[in-house]
Each structure stands twice: as structure tokens, then as C-alpha cells.
Amino acid sequence: xxxxxxxFLLSVAIAFASDLDFTLVNQxxxxxxxxxxxxxxxxxxxxxxxxxxxxxxxxxxxQVRFKRxxxxxxxxxxxxxxxxxxVTCNKVDLAGVATVTLKDVNGxxxxxxx
Numbered sequence: 001x002x003x004x005x006x007x008f009l010l011s012v013a014i015a016f017a018s019d020l021d022f023t024l025v026n027q028x029x030x031x032x033x034x035x036x037x038x039x040x041x042x043x044x045x046x047x048x049x050x051x052x053x054x055x056x057x058x059x060x061x062x063q064v065r066f067k068r069x070x071x072x073x074x075x076x077x078x079x080x081x082x083x084x085x086x087v088t089c090n091k092v093d094l095a096g097v098a099t100v101t102l103k104d105v106n107g108x109x110x111x112x113x114x
Contacts, residue, residue, distance in 0.1 A: 020066040020075075020094045024056070028104040032056040034080030037064065039072035040091050055082070077111070 026032065033055055036045040049064065056062055056079075074091040079102070081087075087109045092100075101112040 018066040018068055018070060019096060020070055022064055022094060022097045023061050023099045024064050025061040025099060025101040026056050026058055028102050028109065029058050030081040030083075030085075030104070031058055032079045032081050034078070034086075035062075035064075036078040036080075038076055040074040040076050041072065042076075045078055 024035070033050060035049040035056060036047075037049065038044065038046045050056060073093065075094050077089040077092060079087045089111050092111070092113070094100075097113055099112075099114040101114070103110045103112065
């Protein structure tokens with residue numbers, strides 16, 4: 001009985017997962033107060049994904065989940081740190097991506113896609 005219920009829960013979780021879902025890892029020395037992700041063809045940023053004063057601290061990671069019907073070939077990211085500095089990544093293909101790792105390399109923000 002327990003196995004059947006666990007299998008059902010796992011099946012439901014898989015059914016609701018999107019191919020766009022990923023883990024965002026912050027390996028920079030900065031804390032981010034704003035995280036905005038929108039389809040590249042959208043002219044406006046969607047709502048801040050860091051709700052209720054939450055912060056993506058240096059060394060932390062979060063799960064980014066999309067609605068099942070979210071569709072776009074490319075996505076744009078905008079991150080705003082605790083000093084107000086804004087960093088944008090344009091036209092990121094998230095299909096099948098498991099992890100996006102933010103790094104600060106010689107003063108330049110980079111995003112490694114895995």
C-alpha cells in the first residue's frame with residue numbers, strides 16, 4: 001500500500017514538472033534581492049521571483065519552477081543585488097537545463113549552464 005501511494009506521488013510530481021525547471025546556484029560574492037525571468041520576446045520583466053524579502057545569498061541556491069504551459073525558445077534573466085546593481089543574461093535556452101550557476105570571474109558575471 002505504501003509503495004503504491006509513493007509511486008502515485010512521484011508520478012504526480014513528474015507530471016507537474018516542466019522541462020524548463022532548474023536550480024539556480026549563486027557562486028558569486030553578492031546577495032541578490034531581485035530575480036526576474038521572462039520570455040526573450042516579452043518587453044516587460046515579470047514579477048520578482050524572490051518573494052517576501054527573500055534573498056539569494058552568496059553560496060545559496062534556489063529551485064526555479066515554471067508553469068507547465070510556459071513556452072519560449074529563449075529566456076532573459078535579470079538579477080538585482082543588495083547594492084542595486086543589475087545584471088542581465090539574454091536569450092538563454094533553458095530546455096533540458098538542470099543547473100544555472102552564477103559566478104564572478106575577474107569582475108564579470110557569468111552563468112554556467114548544465
